[in-house]
Amino acid sequence: MDLSGQLSMEQQFKLKVLQEQVQGLSKEQAQEYLLEMFRQMMVKDNLVKNLLRNA
Template sequence: METPGTLSLEQQFKLEVLQKEVKRLTQEQAQAYLIELMRQNMVKDNLLKHWIKN
């Protein structure tokens, strides 16, 4: 099992693919994408906090 602070090979591959995709975005598209990622991450955090409490 991977340690929590490292990425699996599959995750590393996905990250490389994402890097290539992001390079093709305009600055406006990249900013919108970043904001959406942050929103999704916040939702994920909220779900984890809720599950830990219950």
């Protein structure tokens, strides 16, 4: 497993697509999007922690 912080080619592509999608957002939309993304990342972190705890 590569934990070096590098993105795969597929991840780089997805990031570029996302960059193009968010460029047209208003400030309020961008803030809402950012908060939702962080919320989802925290949920993911909790799921991983729970899986590791129960492994």
